[in-house]
Amino acid sequence: MYITIQGPNYAKVGEHISLRISVFNFWDEAMDVLITLPGSDDYQFVELNFESASENPVTIVEGTHQVGSIP
Numbered sequence: 001m002y003i004t005i006q007g008p009n010y011a012k013v014g015e016h017i018s019l020r021i022s023v024f025n026f027w028d029e030a031m032d033v034l035i036t037l038p039g040s041d042d043y044q045f046v047e048l049n050f051e052s053a054s055e056n057p058v059t060i061v062e063g064t065h066q067v068g069s070i071p
Contacts, residue, residue, distance in 0.1 A: 001025050016046060039063035 007019040023033050037045070044062060 001027060001031070036064060 002024050004022045004024075005019060006022075008017050011017045021035055023035075025031060039062060
C-alpha cells in the first residue's frame with residue numbers, strides 16, 4: 001500500500017487550491033482508510049458536493065476535516 005498527495009508547491013492568500021490524495025492497495029484484502037487533515041486558522045476546507053451541485057455546490061468546513069473509509 002502507498003499514498004500519493006498531489007497539489008501545488010505554493011499558494012497565494014485567498015486562493016483556492018485542491019489536493020488529490022490517492023491510496024493504492026495492492027494487498028489481497030480490503031482495508032478501511034481514514035484521511036485526517038488538521039484544522040487551522042490559516043486555511044479553510046472547501047467541500048465540493050457533486051450530488052446537489054446546482055443547489056449548493058460548495059460548503060466551507062472549519063476545523064479538522066476527515067475523508068471517510070474506502071473499502
